[in-house]
Amino acid sequence: MQIQVRLFATYREIVGEGQLAWTLRDGTTVRQLLEAVLAEYPRLLGHEKSMLLAVNHEVVRPDVVLREGDEVALLPPVSGGRR
Structure with missing residues (x-):
């Protein structure tokens, strides 16, 4: 099956593509x-501990089963905002 993986912020910079x-x-x-992504792009290793999926x-939780055409986003932790 085919899926799309979207990368944002630091992850996009590390991989060189969004x-x-x-x-x-x-x-x-x-x-x-x-x-599989970590094996292909080992510079991402260590980031998976704080990555949102x-x-x-x-x-979602990591045990979710993917389906044809899904779009998976690898999101860095978000911080900041108004106090």
Whole structure:
């Protein structure tokens, strides 16, 4: 199945692209996708501990099973704002 991986902020800078096309087997989880991305882009290693994972604009747990056409976003931690 085909999915899109979107990268933001620091992750985009590390990888050098904001979007990646990824081919996966049916039944692949978000965790398995993340492991594949980390293997392909080892400079991301260490960031996964604070990374937010979203599928189709909804933050999800790593055990969610992906489906054909899903968009997975790897989001850095967000901080700041008004006090």
